[in-house]
Amino acid sequence: MRRQIAVVAMSAAALGVITAVASTAARPDDDPVRLTATPERVEVVGLPCLPSSFQLGMTNVGSADLYADVELSAGGPVELERGLMSSWLPAWDPDHTVTSRVGITVPRDAAPGSYDVRATTDGAEVTVPIEVLPQPPKGPGDNLALGEGATASSTHANFDVCGAADGNTSSADWDTLTGWNDATSRVFPDTYDIALAAPATVARVETWTLDSAQYPAARYGLRDFDVQVRVGGAWQTVHEVRGNTTGRVTSAFAPVTADAVRIVGLASNNGDYSRLVEVEVFSG
Ligand SMILES: [Ca+2]
Ligand SMILES: [Ca+2]
Known part of the structure; x- marks a missing residue:
């Protein structure tokens, strides 16, 4: 048994020498x-x-x-x-x-x-x-908020403020950053704004909050929030949502010319964070 070990050790040593020689010859230290x-x-x-x-x-x-x-x-x-x-x-x-x-x-x-x-x-x-x-179309029927500049009252370090304006509404992708999560736990309100490219007729907002098998909206979603539009530099509330337990909330309202949309998070179902997967804005 002892002899076998010695033989193996010698073989390894011999191989080591050969490897070292080959390696030195192959290594391009001029452009490494x-x-x-x-x-x-x-x-x-x-x-x-x-x-x-x-x-x-x-x-x-x-x-x-x-x-x-x-x-x-x-x-x-x-x-x-x-x-x-x-x-x-x-x-x-x-x-x-x-x-x-x-x-x-x-x-x-x-x-x-x-x-x-x-x-x-x-x-x-x-x-x-x-x-x-090319730019995605922003005509009637198109999401006017897609890819536009998003800002927020705060953004959790694990998330990107653009996550709720990236065109992906799937909560299944939450862990790959297609959403916004604020940074002030158990402190409300939180705000999430998307500035449109230019003033446009706005008549409907789709608010997608976190809602997946792993993170159901009834536990992790936004419960109470206001949907606002900015008209002439002033925010107007167009929809007050209270007691929500679903992943998608449609806010339809009288058409108005606005240059930005804001979601004001007032409470989440488990009381910690405001979470949005996507905010979509339509002219009708
Ligand atoms: Ca998204
Ligand atoms: Ca907060």
């Missing part, structure tokens, strides 16, 4: 960084609450620890969250990829088309095609 992007192609719309992003992967394939500075540049109307990504990249074996999110926006008037984002560092480069899509 590899860059990747996920996804390889990104779509973005020029609306304030429909930003986009990709994950930049940085891999040290050399044999020495290093600090990488990756420069980012964008063509056309594409705007990047930052122009430089710096990362400490230890020489892992096997190689280990460090990823970092790169946020992308384009202005509202960006011409649809394909533009490139380039990431470069010493000896390495990756190009990410950015497809700027």
Whole structure:
């Protein structure tokens, strides 16, 4: 038994020598960084609450620890969250990829088309095609709030204020941030505003509060809230909702020309937070 162990140990040592030699020969220490992007192609719309992003992967394939500075540049109307990504990249074996999110926006008037984002560092480069899509229609029957600028009295650190203006009404996606959750537990009121692109006729608001098998509205949804519209700089209440236990509340009211819509959360069913999955605004 003892002899077997000794044989195995010797084999491992011999293999180790061979591996070390092969590894040294294969490791390109002149250009030791590899860059990747996920996804390889990104779509973005020029609306304030429909930003986009990709994950930049940085891999040290050399044999020495290093600090990488990756420069980012964008063509056309594409705007990047930052122009430089710096990362400490230890020489892992096997190689280990460090990823970092790169946020992308384009202005509202960006011409649809394909533009490139380039990431470069010493000896390495990756190009990410950015497809700027046309604006979604905002005519009769369309959701006027889709992707428009959302602001709130507070937003829980785990959530994005744009979550209730991203076009996704599904509570099943709550855990992937398609909603807004305020940050002041057991303190009301909370407000959630969406500013429209321009004053428009508004006659119906659909308020989607949290309601899934895991998080039923009767327990986690907004119970009491006011729906308001902003007319001439002043907020007007168009619907008072009380005692709600459902996931979707329709507020229909006399058409009014407004430039923003607000949900005023007054109480939730379990008393802690105001939670909205989506707020939709229609002209009829
Ligand atoms: Ca949503
Ligand atoms: Ca609160």
